[in-house]
Amino acid sequence: MFLYMHKDSFLRYLQHEKRYSQHTLRSYTADLDQFFEFCEGEGKPFDPSKTTHKTIRTWVLTMINNGTTPRSVKRKLSTLKSFYKYLMREGVVVENPMERVISPKMGKKLPVFVEAEKMDTLIDNFDFEDNYEGIRDKTIIELFYATGIRLSELINLKLGDVDVYNNSIKVLGKRNKERIIPFHFELRKTLSEYITYRNSEFGTDLNYLFLTAAGMKIYDKLVYRIVNKYLGYVTTLEKKSPHVLRHTFATHMLNNGADMNAIKELLGHANLSATQIYTHNTFEKLIKAYKQAHPRE
Numbered sequence: 001m002f003l004y005m006h007k008d009s010f011l012r013y014l015q016h017e018k019r020y021s022q023h024t025l026r027s028y029t030a031d032l033d034q035f036f037e038f039c040e041g042e043g044k045p046f047d048p049s050k051t052t053h054k055t056i057r058t059w060v061l062t063m064i065n066n067g068t069t070p071r072s073v074k075r076k077l078s079t080l081k082s083f084y085k086y087l088m089r090e091g092v093v094v095e096n097p098m099e100r101v102i103s104p105k106m107g108k109k110l111p112v113f114v115e116a117e118k119m120d121t122l123i124d125n126f127d128f129e130d131n132y133e134g135i136r137d138k139t140i141i142e143l144f145y146a147t148g149i150r151l152s153e154l155i156n157l158k159l160g161d162v163d164v165y166n167n168s169i170k171v172l173g174k175r176n177k178e179r180i181i182p183f184h185f186e187l188r189k190t191l192s193e194y195i196t197y198r199n200s201e202f203g204t205d206l207n208y209l210f211l212t213a214a215g216m217k218i219y220d221k222l223v224y225r226i227v228n229k230y231l232g233y234v235t236t237l238e239k240k241s242p243h244v245l246r247h248t249f250a251t252h253m254l255n256n257g258a259d260m261n262a263i264k265e266l267l268g269h270a271n272l273s274a275t276q277i278y279t280h281n282t283f284e285k286l287i288k289a290y291k292q293a294h295p296r297e
Contacts, residue, residue, distance in 0.1 A: 006048070007032055010086045031079035035059060048084070049093045053100035056080065060101070074103040102276060111247035111277060118234040119145055119248065126233060132201050133213055137226050139194040140210065144227065144242055146187045148249030148267050151220055151242040157209040164192050173268035181266055250278045
């Protein structure tokens with residue numbers, strides 16, 4: 001009774017204060033009833049003050065799994081967002097679970113990425129040649145995957161941009177915006193080995209980090225060929241580029257619990273909307289896990 005009293009109050013608010021049409025009100029009613037039914041199907045009465053973002057995400061996954069279109073899912077989440085905003089205003093709830101729920105985007109191609117196991121195979125088990133080019137190529141692959149930097153950013157790295165003592169690199173990104181990116185200990189070892197080899201071969205007169213076999217500044221087409229070559233050993237993806245490694249970095253970070261804002265800063269995105277596209281790959285992973293694990297699936 002408590003729940004439906006607030007639902008009716010919310011619908012009256014939409015009708016009289018927001019001036020929504022009868023058609024829209026029917027849609028809102030259907031969306032809310034569907035969500036209430038889903039929650040009550042879990043075996044307990046629906047209580048808006050105890051509903052978490054996890055419950056709403058599970059509802060979203062269930063709808064997608066049942067063939068609901070992204071457009072319809074987005075509309076239903078919009079309904080729920082308005083409902084919880086109303087409940088917050090009325091003091092019925094003190095926290096809004098919708099703040100941690102992201103609607104699926106429409107009409108955008110999902111970023112292509114390489115599975116973590118395949119990246120592990122390439123970095124840990126592949127035999128790169130024991131010469132300058134082999135060590136350089138391994139370092140480039142690891143650096144892309146460990147930091148998510150852009151192709152142009154990698155090409156323009158200087159020796160002085162690498163701080164092996166503090167495990168970080170300084171990157172000059174778009175709009176000349178500088179950022180510091182941390183990296184893990186394994187990359188520190190690879191970078192140290194590469195820099196030692198590089199300096200013994202070419203010295204430090206040319207201060208760019210990555211050089212060609214002739215000792216010149218590396219260029220974009222060569223880096224693309226390097227990445228394409230080595231990814232070809234572990235994946236059948238049609239696209240095998242430096243940007244795929246950037247997508248791979250972001251997707252794996254998100255899948256392993258990294259904060260969205262932290263990923264935004266690491267990637268050098270100007271706003272969060274550019275980073276949120278990676279949540280779709282996380283959704284795909286959750287759907288796969290749901291299908292594999294749910295006893296009724």
